Amino acid sequence: MDLMTSVPSDLALPHPQRAEMRIEAVLHALADPVRLTIVRALARAPQGISCGAVNLPVSKSTVTHHMRILREAGVIRTQPVGTSRISTLRRDDLDALYPGLLDGVLAAER
Amino acid sequence: MDLMTSVPSDLALPHPQRAEMRIEAVLHALADPVRLTIVRALARAPQGISCGAVNLPVSKSTVTHHMRILREAGVIRTQPVGTSRISTLRRDDLDALYPGLLDGVLAAER
DNA sequence: ACCGTACTACGAGATTAGTCGAACTTCGAT
DNA sequence: ATCGAAGTTCGACTAATCTCGTAGTACGGT
Numbered sequence: 001m002d003l004m005t006s007v008p009s010d011l012a013l014p015h016p017q018r019a020e021m022r023i024e025a026v027l028h029a030l031a032d033p034v035r036l037t038i039v040r041a042l043a044r045a046p047q048g049i050s051c052g053a054v055n056l057p058v059s060k061s062t063v064t065h066h067m068r069i070l071r072e073a074g075v076i077r078t079q080p081v082g083t084s085r086i087s088t089l090r091r092d093d094l095d096a097l098y099p100g101l102l103d104g105v106l107a108a109e110r
Numbered sequence: 111m112d113l114m115t116s117v118p119s120d121l122a123l124p125h126p127q128r129a130e131m132r133i134e135a136v137l138h139a140l141a142d143p144v145r146l147t148i149v150r151a152l153a154r155a156p157q158g159i160s161c162g163a164v165n166l167p168v169s170k171s172t173v174t175h176h177m178r179i180l181r182e183a184g185v186i187r188t189q190p191v192g193t194s195r196i197s198t199l200r201r202d203d204l205d206a207l208y209p210g211l212l213d214g215v216l217a218a219e220r
Numbered sequence: 221a222c223c224g225t226a227c228t229a230c231g232a233g234a235t236t237a238g239t240c241g242a243a244c245t246t247c248g249a250t
Numbered sequence: 251a252t253c254g255a256a257g258t259t260c261g262a263c264t265a266a267t268c269t270c271g272t273a274g275t276a277c278g279g280t
Contacts, residue, residue, distance in 0.1 A: 023218035027141035031134055032238080052256060062239055064258055069237095083247045083256050098218055100210020108133035108208050142268085162226065172269055174228055179267095193226050193277045 013071060013078055013085075018093045021074035026098065029073035030105055034058055035066045039089065042076060043106050048088035050081075123181060123188055123195075128203045131184035136208070139183035140215055144168055145176045149199065152186060153216050158198035160191075 029035060034056055041054045051063050058066075067087065070076045075094065078087040094102045139145060144166055151164045161177050162170070177197065180186045185204065188197040204212045 022220060023215060024141055024143055024146065027137050027215070031137035031141050033134055034238085036134065050256080058238085059240055060257070061241075061259080065238075067257090080246090080257095085257070098214035100217075101214025104208035104211025104214060105133060105137070107210075110132060144268090160226080168268085169270055170227070171229085171271075175268075178228095190227095190276090193224095195227070 012080070015071060015077055016074045018074070018097065021093065021097060023098065025073040026075060026094070026101075029070050029075050032066065032069075034062075035070055036105075038066060038070065039075065040106065042087060042089045043102075046088070048086040050084040050086055052084070123190075125181060125187055126184045128184070128207065131203065131207060133208065135183040136185060136204070136211075139180050139185050142176065142179075144172075145180055146215075148176060148180065149185065150216065152197060152199045153212075156198070158196040160194040160196055162194070 030039065037056060038051075038054055041049060051067050052060075054063075056063055067076070067078065067085075071078050071087075074090055076087045077090050078085050080086075089102070091102065140149065147166060148161075148164055151159060161173050164173075166173055168176075177186070177188065177195075181188050181197075184200055186197045187200050188195050190196075199212070201212065
C-alpha cells in the first residue's frame with residue numbers, strides 16, 4: 001500500500017498533440033506490413049479494438065512495440081479499459097494535417 | 111564496336127510498373143527527410159529536375175541511393191538526358207493507386 | 221583526344237528497426 | 251487471495267538503413 005506509485009487518473013499513455021505530429025513519423029509508422037494490418041483493422045472498427053484482437057504473425061511483445069510506434073507517431077489513440085487497451089485511428093487529426101493521406105493508404109489494394 | 115553492351119534504346123533504369131508498386135515501399139520511400147525534400151522539389155518542378163539540382167545536406171553517392179529508393183518504389187521516373195538524369199514525380203500512378211496520398215503528404219506543414 | 225561534369229557502383233561503418241523470450245504489472249473473476 | 255488474461259518492459263540478436271569516400275562509367279565540350 002503506502003507508496004501507491006502515483007497518477008491514478010493519468011493512466012493514459014503519452015500521445016502527441018496534433019501540432020506535434022511529424023509527417024516523417026506518420027509515414028514511417030504506416031510503412032510496415034504489421035502496422036498496416038493494424039491500421040486497416042482499426043479502419044474497419046471505428047469503435048476501436050484491443051491490440052490482441054488483431055491476429056498478427058508476431059509475438060505479443062512485438063505487437064506492443066508496433067502499437068507504440070503508431071501511438072507515438074499520432075496515428076492511433078489508445079486508452080486503458082479494464083485489462084485491455086482500446087485503440088482507435090486518429091482520423092480527425094490525420095485528415096486535418098494530411099488530407100487524403102489516410103484514405104489513399106487505405107485505398108491501396110496492395 | 112563488336113560487343114556493344116546491348117540495349118542502346120533501353121538506357122532507362124528499372125522502374126516498377128504501376129501494378130507492381132507496393133504501398134509499403136512507397137510509404138517507406140516517402141518516410142525519409144532527404145527523400146521528402148526531393149519529392150517536394152519534384153512537386154514544384156513538373157518538367158522534372160536532375161538529382162544534383164536539389165541542394166541536399168548529404169553526399170552525392172547518398173543522393174544516388176535515395177533516388178534509387180524513390181525510383182524502385184515507383185515514386186519517381188528517371189530518364190537519362192545527356193550526362194544528367196531527369197526525374198519526375200509519378201503523379202498519375204500514385205494518384206491512381208493511392209488517391210489523395212501524395213497530396214496529403216505534400217500538404218504537410220511539418 | 222582529353223578533360224570536366226554528372227552520376228553510379230562498391231564496400232565499409234555506424235545507427236536504427238523488427239523480432240523474440242522471459243519476467244513483471246494490472247485488472248477482473250473465481 | 252489466488253489465478254489467468256492482457257499488455258508492458260527489458261535486454262539481446264539480426265537485419266535493414268543511412269551515410270560516406272573512393273573508384274569507375276558515360277556523355278559533352280574544348
